[in-house]
Amino acid sequence: MATPWNSRGLLLLHELRMRGTVSAVAAARSYSASTVSHQLQQLEREVGLPLLEPEGRGLRLTAAGEAVARHAAQLLAAEEALRGELAALAPDAAPLRIAALQTSARTLIPRMLDALRDALPALRVEVIVTPPEHGLFETEAGGFDLAMAEQYPGHTRPHRAGLDRELLGRDPIRFAAGPASGIASLSDAREAAWVMEPEGTAARAWAVQQCRAAGFEPDIRYEATDLSAHLRLIAAGHAVGLIPGLAVAADEAEPRLVDLPGSPHREIFTSTRVSAQRLPGLRIARDALAEAFRSLPET
DSSP states (O other): OOOOOOHHHHHHHHHHHHHOSHHHHHHHHTOOHHHHHHHHHHHHHHHTSOOEEEETTEEEEOHHHHHHHHHHHHHHHHHHHHHHHHHTTSTTSSOEEEEEOGGGTTTTHHHHHHHHHHHOTTOOEEEEEOOHHHHHHHHHHTSOSEEEEEEBTTBOOOOOTTBOOEEEEEEEEEEEEOTTSOOOSGGGOTTSEEEEOOTTSHHHHHHHHHHHHTTSOOEEEEEOSOHHHHHHHHHTTSOBEEEEHHHHHTOOOOOEEEEOTTOOEEEEEEEOBGGGTTSTTHHHHHHHHHHHHHTSOOO
8 A cells, every 4th residue: 555645745835835945834833945856855755756847046836745745735625624614513622814905894893793703702813904905915825714805897806716706885976185285076186196005916006097087187185094094094095095995984084985987896705715614614604794784974
């Protein structure tokens, strides 16, 4: 009978395929780089074929390495599905880890935590507010069990292998300016100072496109991931911006809000690994988030 391949080596090969470098795998798993390399070398000896080959200063998977990594992903998904089934018998055995949108922290997350506490008081729930790009990647990689994310009109997010997607709702986006600024519409804002999210985010790309479609390049003087900071700058008359309704519902600042042409909206959704769908509390968390979103006042 053939000797089974070591499960840790399979896990690390799967991680290397996703993360790209040994150092990134080591950081994600809290191992040293030498430990990761040793485990991968051991797996290579067990398989009997080269799994990795040099590429510049790093490594890439060979054809055999890609095949073994795909096999590892299937094994890990099957194991996680079984763990979810067993965890239902002891729901306090492992935490439920959730990546949340910043705009949900004051509006949706408390309602979700209430529902989980009432249904599963022994379940440990961990919530980290993080950009959706990071939350989705780490959910696919196993760092989170559930991620909240958004996508803007014309800027759809890639569908990641092994992740499902459930729509929470549609969040209207409006032009926002200070009440005393004298700026009443997007077309009036060509000379204004703008606040936007950092470069590389879907929100930033979409906002810049709206300005260009209106015939001007925005003067972006302020950047922040925290939309509460956007609202405070706008309400004080220091900037203008494009603000989703969920952010307005979560803050006391009162800017002037103006509908945009076509009444655009962003879609808010949750994603989890298909193999993790039976984890205790996950269905409750998704349903509570959806109910909290539906109950928000119109902004």
